[in-house]
Amino acid sequence: MGEIRHAKFSIGQVVRHRLYPFRGLIFDIDPEFANTEEWWLSIPEDVRPRKDQPYYHLYAENSETTYIAYVSEQNLLHDETSEPLRHPDIADRFVNDGNGIYRPRRGSSN
Template sequence: MPHRLCGPTRTEHGQMSEQQARFSVGQVVHHRKFGYRGVIVGVDPEYRGTEEWYRIMARSQPPRDKPWYHVLVHDASHRTYVAERHLEPDSSGEQIDHPDLGRFFDTFERGFYRCRSKRQ
């Protein structure tokens, strides 16, 4: 099942529980290894990429059976796909600068972005 961006993530058995995902859509995070900040725009309950991408890009071999996150990278124009173990909450309280931010979110408050309503 494909991931959902800026909305609840669902599994075969219903909605993914809060216990399964440590971070939520709209939360600003920090990458532990590479030091960049970003905002989560989607959550997969487990790795949903290709075998080839995992082999080439996920060299530290993070677990595939744990949540993976779609993240808009601060001060960049790309999105990245990150294993949960590489992320931590961002404590700066600062907003993210990304050209696609407005496609997903409409407001920022206390370290979180709120998803745009579907009517906008």
């Protein structure tokens, strides 16, 4: 049996990508890669992440747009800006306490 890995980040946490200019709110976590092989192979080999680590579903945004992202743990960093996110789906599932912390709404499920 493989090593049990614990996620470094948690649902409701704001993170940023270590290579690309976007940040986002974690709304779900896979303990290891759980997307398609086609998706994984579409990532350039020189930056393709390992599969044996947590992967995070994000309400993501950059300076131009909002979207859903699927990102490996090795490519995420804590976001230290405390700036609110503008992704339109966040308000349906999370409450921002005003200090850059998002908490799941009561009755919201993943």
